[in-house]
Amino acid sequence: MSRNRLLALLALVASAWLAAAWLDLVPGGWRLRRALGRDDARASYERHRAERLAHFAGETSPPGAVVFLGSSTMERFDLARWFPLAPTLNRGLGNEPIADLEERLLASVPPDARALVLYAGSVDFRRSPSASSDPLADRIDALLARLVEQRPACELVVLGILPERSMTPDRVAALARLNAHLAEHARARGASFVETARPPLATDTGSLSEGFSCDPLHLADEGYAVLAGWIAEVLPVLRPPPASTPPR
DSSP, rough: OOEEEEHHHHHHHHHHHHHHHHHTTTTTHHHHHHHHTOHHHHHHHHHHHHHHHHHHHHHHOOOTTTEEEESSHHTTOOOHHSSSSSSSEEEOOOTOHHHHHHHHGGGSSSOSSEEEEEEEEEHHHOOOSSSSSSHHHHHHHHHHHHHHOOOTTTEEEEEEEOOOOOOOHHHHHHHHHHHHHHHHHHHHOOEEEESSSSSTTTTSSSBBOOOSSSSSSBBHHHHHHHHHHHHHHOGGGGGGOOOOOOOO
């Protein structure tokens, strides 16, 4: 293949990817629009949020479901693949800050839910790099308090906030402080806490591992396989039943 044809092919592939990102078909659309001075990410988020909430409202909840609630890490979680034998309900909503999650909290968790896996705070943490972790941890604790009061029979699992790729030492330390506060709050409310900022999802320096992620913020299938195993360790209902021994 000639050099000109190769360059033309690369330009075509790049154009297709940029178009897909612009339409939010692949991650990174909001960054692209911001870089080009077309910061309509908020409008895109509002449209997506309205679609997801409408879907939740029309969705039939299986009795005794395990609800997965949170932002894009939850929305992308293929629950049927990783927990095929358990009744699950995906209530993830990409790019959702705590304020919006607070609004829909109880509406997203059916009264007969058996358990809730909560992933909250990652969007706020990344949007406020210099903010203290205490107010964010306190807001998540307030969510837990509401759930304990309004859904007392629902078992709670809190996921620690995942790192992102190429984090500075200061950001790694800030995330560690936030996750430590979340763990403390979760256990005080009788919830299980799953630390996610650890190997193999995190590197030795504390950043998100490229081998387990598909972009700077999100897990790949290999990452979800690990995360699913960690969650199943604290929620036995998600574990597959042991293989039966054939009679002799």
